[in-house]
Amino acid sequence: MKALRRLAVLTALLGGGLFLYARFWMGPGPEELERLRRDHAALRASVERQLRRAGGVADAPESTLLVGVPARVAERVGAEVVAGFLREVTLSLHDLKVRKEDEVRATLLGRRTLGRFSLALALAEVRARLRPGKPRLSFAGDLVRVALPVTIAEGSGRGRLRFQWDGRGMAGAVCGDLDTTLQVAGTVVPGTHTLEGAFRLSTEGSTIVARPEFGEVKVRVPIEPSRETWNAVEALVSQRSAVCRTALRAADLQEKLRSALGRGVVVTLPRNALAREMRLPAAIERPVDLPERSMHLDVRPSGLVVSPGRLWYGATVEVRKLTVDEEARGPSS
Amino acid sequence: MPNPALFGVAVGGLVFVSLGAAACPQGGPRARAEAIALRRQMDELRRLLAAAEKDDVLSSRHVAVGIRQELVRDLVQLTLPLEAAVAGQIAFRLETAEVAFQGGESRVTMRGRARRAATPEALADLTVMGGIHGVRMAGRGGYLSARVALDRIEVRGSGAEGARGELVERLVEQVGGTGLTSLAEQIPPLEIPVRFERTLSLDAGTVGPISIAPARLALRVEVAEVVALDGRLWVLLDVSAAPQKADAGGAR
Numbered sequence: 001m002k003a004l005r006r007l008a009v010l011t012a013l014l015g016g017g018l019f020l021y022a023r024f025w026m027g028p029g030p031e032e033l034e035r036l037r038r039d040h041a042a043l044r045a046s047v048e049r050q051l052r053r054a055g056g057v058a059d060a061p062e063s064t065l066l067v068g069v070p071a072r073v074a075e076r077v078g079a080e081v082v083a084g085f086l087r088e089v090t091l092s093l094h095d096l097k098v099r100k101e102d103e104v105r106a107t108l109l110g111r112r113t114l115g116r117f118s119l120a121l122a123l124a125e126v127r128a129r130l131r132p133g134k135p136r137l138s139f140a141g142d143l144v145r146v147a148l149p150v151t152i153a154e155g156s157g158r159g160r161l162r163f164q165w166d167g168r169g170m171a172g173a174v175c176g177d178l179d180t181t182l183q184v185a186g187t188v189v190p191g192t193h194t195l196e197g198a199f200r201l202s203t204e205g206s207t208i209v210a211r212p213e214f215g216e217v218k219v220r221v222p223i224e225p226s227r228e229t230w231n232a233v234e235a236l237v238s239q240r241s242a243v244c245r246t247a248l249r250a251a252d253l254q255e256k257l258r259s260a261l262g263r264g265v266v267v268t269l270p271r272n273a274l275a276r277e278m279r280l281p282a283a284i285e286r287p288v289d290l291p292e293r294s295m296h297l298d299v300r301p302s303g304l305v306v307s308p309g310r311l312w313y314g315a316t317v318e319v320r321k322l323t324v325d326e327e328a329r330g331p332s333s
Numbered sequence: 334m335p336n337p338a339l340f341g342v343a344v345g346g347l348v349f350v351s352l353g354a355a356a357c358p359q360g361g362p363r364a365r366a367e368a369i370a371l372r373r374q375m376d377e378l379r380r381l382l383a384a385a386e387k388d389d390v391l392s393s394r395h396v397a398v399g400i401r402q403e404l405v406r407d408l409v410q411l412t413l414p415l416e417a418a419v420a421g422q423i424a425f426r427l428e429t430a431e432v433a434f435q436g437g438e439s440r441v442t443m444r445g446r447a448r449r450a451a452t453p454e455a456l457a458d459l460t461v462m463g464g465i466h467g468v469r470m471a472g473r474g475g476y477l478s479a480r481v482a483l484d485r486i487e488v489r490g491s492g493a494e495g496a497r498g499e500l501v502e503r504l505v506e507q508v509g510g511t512g513l514t515s516l517a518e519q520i521p522p523l524e525i526p527v528r529f530e531r532t533l534s535l536d537a538g539t540v541g542p543i544s545i546a547p548a549r550l551a552l553r554v555e556v557a558e559v560v561a562l563d564g565r566l567w568v569l570l571d572v573s574a575a576p577q578k579a580d581a582g583g584a585r
Contacts, residue, residue, distance in 0.1 A: 027365030036371045043378045044436045048563045050385045057391065057399075065527060066399035066565075073396055073572060080574040081550060085535045087576065088546035130543070270541035281530035281552055282396070287476045295411055299526060309393065317526055319407040 056310045061303035063314025065284050070310045071139055079134045082148065086274065089130040091152065093221070093267060096123040096159075100260045104250060114247050115167040115175075119260050121159060121184070126221065126265065128155025128188045132274070139306045143198045144210065150195055150274065155188035157223050161257070163236065167247065175244035180236060184229040186261060189222040195274060201311070203301045207283040208313055212275030222264035225257060233257060284315040296320050377437035381560065395557055395569035398477065398527050402564050405465065406432040408523045409441065409481060417519045419512050423449050423504060425459065432465075434561035439464040441481050447488070447504055457504055460487040463517065468559045468568050470529065475554070477525040477568060483513040529554040533574065549577040 028036065052058050060066050098121040104114045133149030165178035197214030225233075237248045286297045298318040305312040360368070384390045391397055409430040417425045427445035434440075441464055447457045463483035471478035488504050530552055537547040551574070558569040 027360030027363065028368045029360050029364075033360060033364050033368060036368055040371045040375055040378075040436065043375055043382070047378050047382050047385065047437070050382060051391050051560075051562060060399070064401045064404045065525075066397070067527065068397040068399070070393040070395070072393045077572055077574055081533065084550040084574055084576040085533075085548045086545065087548060090544045090546075092542050092544060267542060269543060273540045273543040274545075276535065276538070281533060283528050284526055285528055286526055287474060287524040287528070297526060317404055319404065319411065321411060 056307055056312075059305055059307040059310070060312040061305050061314045063302040064317040066312060066314040067282050067284065068310050068312045069280075069282075071137060071308070074139075074144070074311065075135065075137045078137060078146075082132045082135055086130070086132040089132070089274065091126075091128040091130055091155070091221075091267070093126040093157075093265065094124065096126060096157075096265045097121065098123070098260055098263075098265060100256065102256070104252075113168050114250055115165055117166075117253070117256065118162075118164040119256060120162040120164075121260060122162075123157045123159035123223075123265065125159075126155060126157035126188065126223070128152050128221065130274075133192070139308055139311060142201045142304065142306055143213075144201060144306075144311075145198045146196070146214075146275075148195045148197075148274070149192050151190060151192045152188060152219070152221060153190055155221075156186065157188065158183070158185045160184065161229075163253070165248070175240060175247055178236075182229070182232045182236070184232070185226045186223040186229060187226065189224050189262075189264070191220075191222065193217070193219050195269075197272075197275065199275070199278070201304060201306065203304050203313060204279075205283075206285040206299060206301070206315070208280040208304060208311075210278045210280070212272045212277065214272050214275050216271055217269045217273075219267050219269055220264040221267055223261045225261055229257075230254065280313075284317070296322050296326065374436045374438050381437050381562075390558065390560055391567060391569070394571075396554075396572050398525075398568040398570065399565040400525055400527075400568070402432045402434045402566070404525075405434075405479075405523065405566060406430055408525070409443070409520070412521050412523075413443075414445070415520060417516055419515065422451065423447055425516065427459070427461065434564055434566050437561055439561040439566060441465060441483075443481075443483075449499075449503060452499070455499070458489045459504070460489075461485070461513065461516065462487075463513075465523075465559075465561070465566060467522075468556050468566075470554050470556065471522065471524070475529040475531050477527045477556075478522045479525065479566075480522050481517055481520045483517040486513060529570075529572075532577065550574045551577050 027033070056068070060068060099119065101116070101118045103116050105111060129152075131151045131153040133151065135149075136147045138145045160181055161184045162181045163178065165175065167173070167175045167177060195214060195217055197212060199210035199212055201208055201210055203209075233254055237245055237253060240248060284299055284301075286299065296319070300316045302314045302316050381390055388394075409432060413427055413430060415425075415427045417427075419425065425445060425447050427443045429444045431442045432440070433442075440462065443461050445459050445461075447459045449455060461483050462485040463481055465479050466482040467478075467480040469478060470476070486504070531554075533550040533552055535545070535548045538545050553571075553573050553575065555571045556568055557571045560567040560569070
């Protein structure tokens, strides 16, 4: 009985010891280890294939150091940079002239020509604030094509309006000719235009430089006359005799003025008006904060690749300790 | 009459032990260590695969910096030979380094020798292993930096038998754990030659009727993920720009 008990205890201890040995000390046999290695290699190959496809790494130049900027990041950061850099952009126009002439025909005791008018608007100054929208980018070769919406958000103008009226027939006899000049003012009517151009990329030293290629752009800036201006035009008409008022209202002076100003002034924005040369804010170069160390570091750009989804640039970097002779001559790079 | 229950336990236990012994795997500690490493790497690879399928690795949301393992090896090699003392009694000299980035894991292997002050003739060949950790944007310069972390030591002694044995024991006892951390801290940070601007500046300017006020933007660059794969260490960065106060003197 006692022996049996001892045998049971011994068996339990042996079993426990065997379990602990297998759990914490013994490793897999050769076949299981080989299977693990095969599974590991297959899984690694699968991951590498997936990541090469997903990251576009296959397009990257063969380099010691690579920097890859996805198109999506370039667009987002580009929008942030544009919004930040172009927060205060002013359009200032001086000495703009708008002229309109026409005959006025109306029914006044039969359809007839009432006269001829001439509007000469001289805007001494128009100032407007520009607000950029979110740019759209697309990569093609060494070009980053850009479509940048720009809104003429607010602004004002002032100047002089010369109105000349050469009455004909009865209207001429009643009104005579008019030649008057008014001080006018107005506000710029907001509108959005899209500037299209590109940045051409090239490697320069340790980074990428983007040079703008935007052409001239013609932009129309419409102006809405102020209340005071309308009042002055209305006063011009209301001070005439009843028949003359009828003739001038038939000429619809206010509508002519609105039409002339509403078509706006056409402004030519010069090439690259809103774009500047930029350097990518990431450079492959020797750290300058390092304490003095006898090292040679050589950085040679190895190329720029622009794929539809990502921009890659890289460099071959050689790092080594200086030889004794090099140390004696002084460290390089 | 023997207790039937106890008899049954004894017989069953003997059968269990016999079967267990027959089925026991035959690999030794090295096989076990390799199996553990393979399983750990496979867990990491499965995580990467799942993340890649969701566009979370080398994704279109991050700027990617890829660094060849040879460059990191050369940067580590610049810090060598490294001489350090542990517990004031054992002197290390690390002389060579190898670096591998595969399967989601970075491995740094450094080799050298150790000796004890009391028995200088007893040398131990030393291999310390670890990986690349702590990748971050460092300092005002905006460079990428990384550190070597050590987590394992293998010792093979040489020299006199008694002294060698004692040296090996002392090394394993004193260097493992906090000793390895202390040794790793003596390896200077690795400065990767990639720099990011911290501030972007635009000068005031006028082109035709367009006037642009000066502006400064802060560029924020932070490490989001680090992946060791296919011979490269991929550092994935979150990048964004935000306005700073306008500075009339900004230049770029």
